[in-house]
Amino acid sequence: MTDLRRARLAGLLRRILHSPVRKAIAGALALAAIVALGWHGFARRFPDADDDRDEDRDGDEDAERRMERELTHRRRPEPPGRWLDITAPAFSIPPGANLAYCFVTHLPNTEPLAIRRWRSRMSGGIRDIVVFLGGSAASQAPEVRPAPCDRLVAPRPDEALAYISHATAGDFELPPNDGAGHPVAQLAEPGALLVVELQIVNPTERTLPAQLELHVEAADRGAVVTPMSSVIAFHNDLHIPAGSATAPGTLRVTGSCAVPADMKLFGVSSYTHHRGVHTFVKDGTTTLVDSARWDYPAMQAWWTGYAVKSGTLEYGCEYRNPTAQPVSRGGLPDDELCVIVGYVFPAPRSLLCPN
Numbered sequence: 557m558t559d560l561r562r563a564r565l566a567g568l569l570r571r572i573l574h575s576p577v578r579k580a581i582a583g584a585l586a587l588a589a590i591v592a593l594g595w596h597g598f599a600r601r602f603p604d605a606d607d608d609r610d611e612d613r614d615g616d617e618d619a620e621r622r623m624e625r626e627l628t629h630r631r632r633p634e635p636p637g638r639w640l641d642i643t644a645p646a647f648s649i650p651p652g653a654n655l656a657y658c659f660v661t662h663l664p665n666t667e668p669l670a671i672r673r674w675r676s677r678m679s680g681g682i683r684d685i686v687v688f689l690g691g692s693a694a695s696q697a698p699e700v701r702p703a704p705c706d707r708l709v710a711p712r713p714d715e716a717l718a719y720i721s722h723a724t725a726g727d728f729e730l731p732p733n734d735g736a737g738h739p740v741a742q743l744a745e746p747g748a749l750l751v752v753e754l755q756i757v758n759p760t761e762r763t764l765p766a767q768l769e770l771h772v773e774a775a776d777r778g779a780v781v782t783p784m785s786s787v788i789a790f791h792n793d794l795h796i797p798a799g800s801a802t803a804p805g806t807l808r809v810t811g812s813c814a815v816p817a818d819m820k821l822f823g824v825s826s827y828t829h830h831r832g833v834h835t836f837v838k839d840g841t842t843t844l845v846d847s848a849r850w851d852y853p854a855m856q857a858w859w860t861g862y863a864v865k866s867g868t869l870e871y872g873c874e875y876r877n878p879t880a881q882p883v884s885r886g887g888l889p890d891d892e893l894c895v896i897v898g899y900v901f902p903a904p905r906s907l908l909c910p911n
Contacts, residue, residue: 638773638774638776639771639772639773639774640663640664640665640669640771640772640774641664641769641770641771641772642661642663642664642750642769642770642771642772643767643768643769643770644659644661644698644700644752644767644768644769645698645699645700646765646766646767647700647766648763648764648765648766649681649756649758649763649764649765649766650758650763651758651760651761651762651763652758652759652760652761653681653756653757653758654756654757654758654888654889654890655702655756655888655889656703656704656705656753656754656755656756656887656888656889657700657701657702657703657704657754657756658700658701658703658704658705658751658752658753658754659698659699659700659701659750659751659752659754659768660696660698660699660701660705660749660750660751660752661696661697661698661699661750662692662693662694662695662696662747662748662749662750663689663744663747663748663750663772664747665744665746665747665748665774666746666747667746667777668743668744668745668746669743669744669748669772669774670739670741670742670743670744670774670775670779670781671718671730671741671742671743671744671772671773671774671775672729672730672739672740672741672773672774672775672781673727673728673729673730673772673773674687674718674719674726674727674728674770674771674772674773675725675726675727675728675770675771675772675773676719676721676725676726676727676768676769676770676771677724677725677726677767677768677769678721678724678754678766678767678768678769679724679764679765679766679767679768680724680764680766681756681757681758681764681766682754682755682756682766682768683722683755683756683757683851683889684720684721684722684754684755684851685719685720685721685752685753685754685755685768686707686708686717686719686720686752686753686827687717687718687719687720687750687751687752687753687770688705688707688712688715688716688717688718688749688750688751688752688753689715689716689718689742689744689748689749689750690712690714690715690716690748690749690750690751691714691745691748691749692745692746692747692748692749693747693748693749694746694747696749704753704886704887704888705751705752705753705887706887707751707753708753708790708827708887708893708895709885709886709887709893711788711790711906711908713905713906713908715749715751715906716742716785716786716905716906717786717788717897717906718742718786719770720825720827720897722851722852722853730742730784730822730899731822731859731860731861731901733860734782734860734861734901734902735820735860735861736782738780738781738782739775739779739781739782740781740782740783740784740822740901741774741775741781741782741783741784742783742784742785743781743783743904750770752768752770753887754768755829755889756889757889782901782902783901783902783903783904784822784899784900784901784902784903785899785900785901785903785904785905785906785907786897786898786899786900786906786907787813787815787821787869787896787897787898787899787900787903787906787907787908787909788895788896788897788898788906788907788908788909789811789812789813789869789871789895789896789898789909789910789911790811790893790894790895790896790908790909790910790911791809791811791873791885791894791895791911792885792910792911793809793885793911794807794809794883794884794885794892794893794894795807795882795883795884796831796875796877796882796883796884796892797877797882798877798879798880798881798882799876799877799878799879799880800878800880801878804876804877804878805876805877805878805882805883806874806875806876806877807874807875807877808872808873808874808875809872809873809894809911810870810871810872811870811871811872811894811896811909811911812868812869812870812871812909812911813868813869813871813896813907813909813911814867814868814909815864815867815868815869815898815900815907816907817863817867818902819864819900819901819902819903819907820858820861820862820863820900820901821844821858821861821862821863821864821898821899821900822857822858822859822861822862822898822899822900822901823855823856823857823858823898823899824837824844824845824855824856824869824896824897824898824899825845825847825853825854825855825856825896825897825898826845826847826853826854826871826873826894826895826896826897827853827893827895827896827897828850828853828873828875828892828893828894828895829850829889829890829891829892829893830850830851830889831850831875831876831877831883831892832850832873832874832875832892832894833848833850833874833875833876834846834847834848834872834873834874835847835853835871835872835873835874835894835896836871836872837856837869837870837871837896838869838870838871839864839865839866839868839869839870840865840866840870842865844856844862844869861901869896869898871894871896873894875892
């Protein structure tokens with residue numbers, strides 16, 4: 557290259573580097589860099605097949621991706637079943653009330669149901685609810701009666717205890733697997749009778765509006781389920797002597813309930829009124845439930861079921877009566893009960909154990 561040509565080339569370069577052309581070139585280079593970085597980030601978030609093959613060479617990163625995909629799959633909710641809604645007629649609770657009410661109706665189903673879940677919501681003044689399911693009763697109009705249902709005082713063999721809640725908002729789901737791959741469900745006939753015991757307490761000096769809602773989730777039509785029902789052990793002889801605040805009258809009663817060898821327990825708990833101070837349930841020498849709360853009694857549950865090893869549930873209830881009046885068995889809040897409630901499967905019908 558001659559000296560003249562070198563001089564001309566040098567001058568051209570100086571003009572380019574000190575002109576708008578330089579800025580355009582720099583901008584183009586910067587834009588290219590940004591696009592390259594953006595594409596790199598996009599490719600890391602959404603790798604294509606080639607990227608996956610490259611990442612297979614990195615064992616740790618690939619294992620983490622597989623684990624995350626597996627965890628995401630496990631967290632994915634199951635397809636929803638069918639929900640039925642039951643609302644009790646609105647009613648009022650008088651001032652100072654200490655009562656028991658009875659809500660009777662029927663389920664709004666026109667075909668058999670396999671109930672997988674219960675949800676409830678109750679307003680203040682309703683202390684707890686106990687729900688029973690019976691046979692078809694499509695003609696039963698919804699009604700709230702200001703009297704006990706007496707289902708816990710004298711359980712009926714053609715009705716099963718389906719659900720208990722002591723909370724304002726309750727939720728009770730049945731086991732998704734009976735051990736053989738089938739979900740567990742409570743069976744309900746078309747238009748099944750629904751009986752709800754309500755314990756009512758209003759310590760205020762004003763009338764309280766009351767409302768109760770029940771929501772039932774049923775398995776999909778045609779689903780193969782294992783039937784669940786209730787086991788109810790109850791004591792018929794309750795007479796708590798009178799006492800005082802410093803020397804309360806006391807009582808301890810015990811009983812037993814045989815559970816067939818082919819049945820497994822899902823859950824077991826107890827039910828008393830406010831003078832109950834201790835309840836227990838045992839399988840031989842193994843304690844299943846030991847509770848000192850009458851209002852929120854302890855519950856033991858086994859998601860895959862528990863086989864009663866001794867074949868018999870032994871139970872007991874203890875009471876303290878600080879009043880000058882003796883207390884006997886009954887459905888009102890100031891009466892008493894000793895009821896042990898369990899859920900068993902496979903069991904299409906309830907199991908009653910009076911003592």
